[in-house]
Amino acid sequence: MTGSARPTVRRAMELVAAGAAEALEGRGLNTSYRVAGPGGGTLSVKVHCAERSSDTEFRRIRCVDAALRGAAWYPPVVDMGFHTVERPRLVVVRPYVPGEPSDDARRQIAQVVEVLAELAVRAGGVSAGEELVGDYASPWMSGAERERALVDPLLTGEWRGLARALDDHLGGLRAGAARLTRPDALVIHHGDLHGRNLIHGGPRPLTVIDWDEAGLSRRPADAGKALWLSCRLGRGDFLLDPWALRRFLTHLRTRLRVPYASACDLARLGALWFLPRHGHVTLLGRRDASLGPWYLGWVSRFWDRYRRNMDLLAGTAAALGA
Structure with a gap:
């Protein structure tokens, strides 16, 4: 140029x-x-x-x-x-932002929560039509039966466990997301706050990149997804770290006033992102035939650990709120 x-x-x-x-x-x-x-x-x-x-x-x-x-x-x-x-x-x-992405976002929990807080504050002056409001939960909240039917043909063979996870948890996830939805509130939504999108070591202490899915939401969708992606033991592993989880929930309560009693609903909201959608899997396959199976295996690991993680989360929230 x-x-x-x-x-x-x-x-x-x-x-x-x-x-x-x-x-x-x-x-x-x-x-x-x-x-x-x-x-x-x-x-x-x-x-x-x-x-x-x-x-x-x-x-x-x-x-x-x-x-x-x-x-x-x-x-x-x-x-x-x-x-x-x-x-x-x-x-x-x-x-272009030089620097290193974080493979372990546990080190940036305080910074992530500060970003979440500023995203909420900066939405105060935004005026936008409803067509600009939506997040990863929106398709499941407005058309769960349709999304479930569309993805069903993909969840056969080794992916039957994903079909069971959908059937076992979808109702509870949607109920948790609904309890956190505020029709009169608006936040700016990044859509993918995880370690690889947090760049440090460059000219700024922290830069958030990858604004592909940016928009507006009436739910704390970024916080729900960040809970899972910032508190896991490592990239590719979805076992939550108890120390990181306590730190995330504490910062969230201090900066965004999210009560500990809402922690499980926040996790349910975030878990909607890990439900496979037909359109997403299909488009990944068109880009590279190996990406569809890779993605289904990746979200399968999330659901294999889901109940154990939710038990840890419930106990942690109860202890913090005591």
Whole structure:
């Protein structure tokens, strides 16, 4: 992008097409690149999959960007638009953030909760239509029977345990999420607060990256998901660490005033993210045939440990609240 004072989607995609961009590792539906920007800077280019590139996604990311500009941990949008080859794809260009991701988010629990608190505060000035409000729980809250029926053909053979987990827990998860839903409250929703999206060791103490799923929510969906992803013993392992869990719940109560009595409902809300959806598994398979089975195995490990973890959580919350 030499010769231009302002990086643009068009110029970024020209570099990608020319093979002058470094593809970044990831197992999600979208594709990330690192490219050289004008003046010697480095840029992150996120190319959204065609199936999830829409005007609604564009407006959702733009709304969040306007609300979060100036936050110490937020990399703002430099340019955003649609790039068309075969099908339009939403492309978002941001500053590339150097540093190291955290494979163990237990070390960043206090920082994660501070981010959650600021996301809630900054939503205060946001005015947005209902089409921009939604999170990972929304499909299960509005259409559980449909989602269950769609995914059923995938849950055969070695994945029958996932079908049982759906049938055993879905009602309780939805009830917990409903108790935490506030029709008159709005929070900014990152969508994927886990260690690999927490960058440290760069020019800032902490930078939160990967705003693909950013939007608005009427539930503490980020906090519910972060409970599972910040308090586990390690990446790829879903056994909760008792020390990390106590720390997370304590910080959450102090900064967001989430009562200990709501901890189990918060975990139920977060657990909805680990229920497989037909659309997600199918799109992963289209990107790479190995990703569908990898994902189903990954969420299966979560559900294998779910009851044990919920027992630990209930005991921890009760002890903290005593």
